[in-house]
Amino acid sequence: MHFLFKTRYEQDISLFRHNGQRFWYALLALALVAAPWLLSEYTLSQLSFIGIYSIVCLGLMLLAGYTGQVSLGHAGFLAMGAYTEAYLQANGWPFALSLPMSALVAGLTGVMIGLPALRVKGMYLSIATLAFGFILEEVVVRAEHITGGNSGMQIGKLIIGGIDFDDHVNFYYLVIGIAVTCVIGMLNLLRSPTGRAFVAIRDSEVSAQSMGINLAYYKTTAFAISAALAGISGALYAHKITFITPDQFGFLQSIELLMMVVIGGLGSIQGAIFGPSFWFFAQQLIVVGKDWLPSALGQQTGLQPTIFGIILIAIVLFEPMGLYGRWLKIRTFLQIFPFYRKGMFKRQKSYMKSERMK
Amino acid sequence: MTTPMLEAVNLSVQFGGLKAVDNVSFDVWPNEVFSLIGPNGAGKTTIFNLISALYRPSAGEVRFEGEVISRMPPYVVARHGIARTFQNIELFEHATVLQNLLVGRHCHRHTGWFQDLLFTGSVRRAELEFRRQVEEVIDFLDLQHYRDSMVVGLPYGVRKVVELGRALSMRPRLLLLDEPSSGLNTEETEDMGFWIEDIKHDLGITVIMVEHDMSLVSRVSDRVLALNQGEVLTLGTPQEVQAHPGVIEAYLGGVEE
């Protein structure tokens, strides 16, 4: 096993723990750059989708996994980003301005939705976000002169500096570039005082405020950053899908985002990327697998939700750290082979912390 | 020294019909160890919650260095230099000991979230400085071994020390300790006693403590306030308070009569 001998404080705050890690991430970066030469157009487009969803999952991870505020209306922020981008593009804004604007509009919506978080928490907050999600969806439907209502909205060609980014390779690079930037930003946030304040709020609000943390400020900030990431993701989504309708941003979408985050592994950045990757990969598997199944089963539209539902329940029951937790175990197993013991990652038996007075 | 560090003036608080704290007044002077004792339900922890502004008094006020703090939000009170621990330990369980202690430096940060997002040079320098300051606390409390452990896996006794360390990382001027020895074995309680004495003498921090273990109380306290059912019984040196007939009666339930 790799043992780290630390000699400087800097080692604890640098992005990479050791050179081995640096090597593997460099390899990953290389693979991402080389992907267009190695993969088919269809696979590349799936990778773009994974990148887009990773961005929104990062935001949701920050909110649910690190700050402990569960949002059941996250698709609403996605919608804000997508429609802002579509509207601004239609009005001839350059992408370099319209993308930050989409993030800003979604972020401000996030602040607004974060406001109930100052008064209520836990389940009440989730219900408030759920309510906001439904209201936002309805607002999008009714604001027909901007959004085209239920009949949807077409988004124009994405051209930046004369280069056509609707081209699938260029678009792929654009998405990956933005996604990597977002990941780095998130890592920065989490290794700094702001990130620690989020974690503090998640684990104990009472002691967080006794340590001088302004709950209202940091909860609002978490909502804003999370929503802004969803806004960026929404803008890219709009370009990818080229035609957006309100029902793409409904309650089901919010639920699926949350499922991705939980399947990926709550409380880890890697989880926010593993989640959507797994989601799209499994979708492909199901599509392929359908041909092998008897047609009575294979043709069912309910097959995919059934499988994803079972996977989610299984993950929560048997692997609460999600795919990332599973990965950690496999890695440890390989590193210390043959000394792995069964109970090494045993879940701590904990007692339910009742929120009741009595 | 003309003004006390902390003044509680005619403090009262009511929950429904129950008077948890009833017209309690006391002063705490700089660099003393001041203990609150009393049977269960005497209102000791409630007084702590009033000082750290988690509760609002229904009458009276708390002043810190002459300034009324009982109407401020809790995080502002913390920034005035008041740190506390909790009876049932309120650590950030899914973070490492180091991260817990670093949260203690929170009120000394100068960077905003946007600088954090970019991890600018000033954030980096501040982080290194925080880390150096926290290492001092780790040395002081002998926590080196647990630095990178998750709190969730630590034994109770260690958590208690980590929580003390987190409060000390704030470099407070006033430290509130809610039952520092509860759940500790004799040896750990002994250590706790030494640390409280060191906190007072070496770090110059004023301590208010709620405690049941009378030997610890009499060992470290300068003055003791005895409470019963929300009211003050008596205030004095540990010996005076222990000899007070009202205190004996409150604890033993009137055996004397």
Added chain:
Amino acid sequence: MLQLLQLIVSGAAIGCIYALIALGFVLIYKATETVNFAQGDLMMIGGFIGLSAMTLIGMPFWLAFLVTIAAMSLVGMGTERLVLRPLLGQPAFTVVMVTIGLGYLARGLVTMIPYWGTETHALPVPYKDEVIWIGGEPGSNDALVLSVEHLVIILATVALVALLFVFFRYTRLGIAMQATSQNQLAAFYMGIPVRRVNMMVWGLSAAICGVAGLLLAPITFIHANMGFIGLKAFPAAVVGGFGSIPGALVGGLVIGIVESLSGFYLPEGFKDVAAYVVVLIMLVVKPNGLFGDNLTKKV
């Protein structure tokens, strides 16, 4: 005036459905502190079971009703035993996620069951599409027209609530459930088998949802996404005060009536979000709801 009365009656009928789902949800919340997001989907399953009993097996409505209640109790208890109990002691969010997963799974699974499928089904109740005219000849404009479907919902809800009241007040199991939801530890020490009681609570809650499903079916038809109506039970529960049984009933009625009125008097679109607007206002003004306790964490 007549119109207003009519709107209130139809709103109250839908409100009763919300109230029943909210009731099932509050029962589970009070007993286990679990927020069950699959409550609406339980209702959907109840609807399908009743449908199968009537159209496939050919049972009369009243028998299908009883069969649904029995089957749903088993579904509820089975869910608790298989999925929820292993999670005892896990953080609230974990449990919430599992119930979300259950709902997601149920919606998928139902479409794969032969005959149930993705289509919408009508439940052939004996009182389908019948109306009663009050205060005038049938067909006249000054008469109050009440749909029997709505009246049945309201009357059945009243009957069910009365039955539940008797159950909680006078039966051993009912009293045990009350005790468990007030203080689990004390109930355990008094010799109440808390785990088994919790399982029963799930069974009861699912049965109530099954009833709601059967009552709602004549109005909305039965289909896989019927459960989304159950999401409106959250506003109902919050308005009444999370964890209060009378609150859930009143909350459901409030939401139902507000929805019905805003559908008529306000521009299009408001009806769908009325429940959510009400809940947001409630959360800002009075987060503990109409009948809720003041919940703050003790340190």
